[in-house]
Amino acid sequence: MKLPVKTTINGQAYSHEVEPRLLLVHYIRETVGLTGTHVGCDTSQCGACTILMDGQAVKSCTLFAVQADGANMTTIEGLAKNGDLHPIQQGFWEKHGLQCGFCTPGMILAAHQMLERYPNPSEEQIRHQLEGNLCRCTGYHNIVKAIQWAAEQMAGKK
Amino acid sequence: MAATVERLLGKSIKRREDPRFITGKGTYVDDVKLPGTTHAVFVRSPHAHARIKKIDTTAAARHPGIVAVFTGADMTGVNSLPCGWLLPDLKVPPHMPLASDAARYVGDPVAVVIGETQEAALDAAEKVDVTWEVLPAVTATDQATAGGSPQIHEVGASNTAFKWQIGDAAAVDVALQGATVVKKRIVNQRLVANAMEPRACLARFDAATGDLTLWVTSQNPHVHRLLMAAFVLGIPEHKVRVIAPDVGGGFGSKIFLYNEETICSWATRKVGRPVKWTSTRREAFQTDAHGRDHVTEAEMGFDAQGKIVGLRVKTIANLGAYLSTFAPAVPTYLYATLLNGVYEMPAIHAEVTGVFTNTTPVDAYRGAGRPEAAYLLERMIEAGASALKLDTIELRRKNFIPKFANGYQTKVALNYDSGNYEAAFDKLLTVMDYRKARADQAAARQQGRLVGIGFATYIEACSIAPSKVVGSLGAQAGLYESGKVRVHPTGGVTVYTGSHSHGQGHETTFSQLVADELGIPMEQIEIVHGDTGAIPFGMGTYGSRSGSVGGTALLMSLRKIKEKGKKIAAHLLEASPDDMEYANGQFQVKGAPGKAVPFGQVALTAYVPHNYPEGLEPGLEETSFYDPSNFCFPFGAHACVVEIDRDTGHVKVLRYIAVDDVGNVMNPMIVDGMVHGGIAQGVGQALWEGAVYDGGQLVTGSMMDYAMPKADMLPMYETDRTVTPTLVNPLGVKGAGETGTIAATPTVANAVIDALAPLGIDHIETMPLSPERVWTAMQRAKR
Numbered sequence: 028m029k030l031p032v033k034t035t036i037n038g039q040a041y042s043h044e045v046e047p048r049l050l051l052v053h054y055i056r057e058t059v060g061l062t063g064t065h066v067g068c069d070t071s072q073c074g075a076c077t078i079l080m081d082g083q084a085v086k087s088c089t090l091f092a093v094q095a096d097g098a099n100m101t102t103i104e105g106l107a108k109n110g111d112l113h114p115i116q117q118g119f120w121e122k123h124g125l126q127c128g129f130c131t132p133g134m135i136l137a138a139h140q141m142l143e144r145y146p147n148p149s150e151e152q153i154r155h156q157l158e159g160n161l162c163r164c165t166g167y168h169n170i171v172k173a174i175q176w177a178a179e180q181m182a183g184k185k
Numbered sequence: 186m187a188a189t190v191e192r193l194l195g196k197s198i199k200r201r202e203d204p205r206f207i208t209g210k211g212t213y214v215d216d217v218k219l220p221g222t223t224h225a226v227f228v229r230s231p232h233a234h235a236r237i238k239k240i241d242t243t244a245a246a247r248h249p250g251i252v253a254v255f256t257g258a259d260m261t262g263v264n265s266l267p268c269g270w271l272l273p274d275l276k277v278p279p280h281m282p283l284a285s286d287a288a289r290y291v292g293d294p295v296a297v298v299i300g301e302t303q304e305a306a307l308d309a310a311e312k313v314d315v316t317w318e319v320l321p322a323v324t325a326t327d328q329a330t331a332g333g334s335p336q337i338h339e340v341g342a343s344n345t346a347f348k349w350q351i352g353d354a355a356a357v358d359v360a361l362q363g364a365t366v367v368k369k370r371i372v373n374q375r376l377v378a379n380a381m382e383p384r385a386c387l388a389r390f391d392a393a394t395g396d397l398t399l400w401v402t403s404q405n406p407h408v409h410r411l412l413m414a415a416f417v418l419g420i421p422e423h424k425v426r427v428i429a430p431d432v433g434g435g436f437g438s439k440i441f442l443y444n445e446e447t448i449c450s451w452a453t454r455k456v457g458r459p460v461k462w463t464s465t466r467r468e469a470f471q472t473d474a475h476g477r478d479h480v481t482e483a484e485m486g487f488d489a490q491g492k493i494v495g496l497r498v499k500t501i502a503n504l505g506a507y508l509s510t511f512a513p514a515v516p517t518y519l520y521a522t523l524l525n526g527v528y529e530m531p532a533i534h535a536e537v538t539g540v541f542t543n544t545t546p547v548d549a550y551r552g553a554g555r556p557e558a559a560y561l562l563e564r565m566i567e568a569g570a571s572a573l574k575l576d577t578i579e580l581r582r583k584n585f586i587p588k589f590a591n592g593y594q595t596k597v598a599l600n601y602d603s604g605n606y607e608a609a610f611d612k613l614l615t616v617m618d619y620r621k622a623r624a625d626q627a628a629a630r631q632q633g634r635l636v637g638i639g640f641a642t643y644i645e646a647c648s649i650a651p652s653k654v655v656g657s658l659g660a661q662a663g664l665y666e667s668g669k670v671r672v673h674p675t676g677g678v679t680v681y682t683g684s685h686s687h688g689q690g691h692e693t694t695f696s697q698l699v700a701d702e703l704g705i706p707m708e709q710i711e712i713v714h715g716d717t718g719a720i721p722f723g724m725g726t727y728g729s730r731s732g733s734v735g736g737t738a739l740l741m742s743l744r745k746i747k748e749k750g751k752k753i754a755a756h757l758l759e760a761s762p763d764d765m766e767y768a769n770g771q772f773q774v775k776g777a778p779g780k781a782v783p784f785g786q787v788a789l790t791a792y793v794p795h796n797y798p799e800g801l802e803p804g805l806e807e808t809s810f811y812d813p814s815n816f817c818f819p820f821g822a823h824a825c826v827v828e829i830d831r832d833t834g835h836v837k838v839l840r841y842i843a844v845d846d847v848g849n850v851m852n853p854m855i856v857d858g859m860v861h862g863g864i865a866q867g868v869g870q871a872l873w874e875g876a877v878y879d880g881g882q883l884v885t886g887s888m889m890d891y892a893m894p895k896a897d898m899l900p901m902y903e904t905d906r907t908v909t910p911t912l913v914n915p916l917g918v919k920g921a922g923e924t925g926t927i928a929a930t931p932t933v934a935n936a937v938i939d940a941l942a943p944l945g946i947d948h949i950e951t952m953p954l955s956p957e958r959v960w961t962a963m964q965r966a967k968r
Binding site: 065069070107112128 | 199200202203204205206207208209210211212213215216218304379380381382383431432433434436463465466467687688689690854855857858859861862863864865866887888889893894895896897899901902925
């Protein structure tokens, strides 16, 4: 049995028939073909699959694709606009907030929602808000710096 | 005259690889999609030890969407996965890709189901009916050789893979007589690497050409190819191409040849279609080679003045159920040879017993042996200070090997390259403002708070390694590196390195090196790594060897390019090649920068050799293999401040300070980043991480159960450096990838013990120093 799913991802409309058990992350990676969203665990701990769904940062491994019917989603591929990096992406580059890059898409999208909630976050807030995202390379130091950098840039642009 | 080109080496150049990663355009193995791909799902043992009576695949094979089901019996002509490091008298049991006689750890694969979709394969895998005869199992390191424990393999009586020793036992016996001897049992617990990208592979056999292409999460694609071709599958090496594209972290766990890529490479020929497997995290916990897992009895003797007189070490190293690729080297040559540390030690003896257990195979995990050595030494130093009632800093100072520039022979085989250990320690004390830290601690203790300050020094043997030396110690491979430089007719440069980046930033640092040597912009340089189809050969990236060994190979090729270029330029200028020099991107007559040919013109001339030196080959491309003459030995000193919650035993790291000496630094930003990440892993071992077996089951089998360090568990790190270049390689770089992991574990453990010292606690045997373990120690101390 397959069920219809209509989604909008990065501004583009998609329509598919999917198995009800298909996870949203596999829908994004395999059905739609956007491989920037990663799978790092199977227990919703690592956050590598974080995307924005109707403005909320969600772990796309914790939802079925059918639950995203009608949703408007942004993945890492949709964050830069017209070739201009989002300040968070730029921050990760400036502050060496990534090494292997595998957790990075999820980190960036988690940071995106964080900075909407807390435009001027303290270090403690940043660390607390990242509790759902794991990184094994950076020890988090430069991820914190990257998000602080982005917050400053975004504050300056307002 | 060309403008002077700014040197890039030593500068924090932003990474060239980042734009693809921050926009979601990296290509990891699971991102590679091929038409007609089938999906492999493995049937694994749920038992720690069980005889396989029968495997019935009938129902699974009939399941809709199933292409094939294979068991070990189908894999005729396939050999055991090899062990690449053979110690004398090592017992090497067979390690078949699919177990067919017995399963020896939870997760041991016994069948593979290949489906049109992963879902179909997953469903069918549940229909594979294995009849098991469950056998008694042993998982505990110190129980493996005990009388009642089950025998795991036909070889290796009492589950002993090897008994190995180094040093002078008689000298230690003499030295410890009459000395103040501290004796401790030290458990260095089992860890799981947990690179964020799970292992994955995609194998494609091309029937038309007979070529096999394997995309695999590998730190060393040529090693994967060599081992598979020469030892396991018997496929000619020239018909195999191994590609390790973007790889999401390794930390050692992606060095080794595993069952899964071997089986997929075999199966693609059988099914005539590409076969893909991507590990789930649960499978990763069960099957990625684990790290550490030592149980040690150590004795360190001191004279009345606090000088170390001798060290005796007896270690049992858990190797798991089979010998992983480099497993025997880790608890021997990468561990016991480091027991001299940064201290003068008149006598050392170490005896290591490698044992089989019904657990996941153990092999190199970031640091690999060296963290275990540093942890042991630094715990023993602290224990010595406690016994002698000496300040730990003074005790270290009394024992440091004095500064040396070129060579220090240890008592355990190694010859250190260059060192200035006390200077790094002094700098650490300055950076942390040690007196103030102690005053703050005293004030906190007055308030009844449990605040501790911990230190550790370390030394690391990296830039692995001189082939002749490691060959004499049992390595079945050489440990050189290759570097090829291809100059294109229009002056662009493609560099092919046998090193592999899985986060280390080679595309940036190697570009800095090439840009400096050739005086051309980084934009003209492309770094290619991770493809045996493009790169001459390579031993890959581990043991902090890319900059020092891989970088030097590149440097050699760059120098050959310049030598050839001088001949071409001299011809064009009607000068003698001996009178030529290379500076600022041009070949020029020495002292006459006006008489010059730019790099690009020489490149074009090499490929359009109309006006060309007699007898010189056209083209501008050079390949070098660099085999180091020695290891390199980074060192340093770390400190941290912790506070323990009296009620819960929870340890909070308040400050962490690292002073490392990794020789010359190619890119400080990247080195700092690696130090940060290493510290996090080292703190993780000290406080939270640990693989736990219970009843043969890996109970820490997911990220819900295994405590990965999170952002809010760690502080900002304060990093600094001293610079003592090595003379081993012309770059003067030592290696920086593992320092943090090696130093952080003893640093944090020592701080915890320091915090607990007012309660009379001077040692906790086993890490992690979890709240429960610390709280229990506190309760016992109260009694």
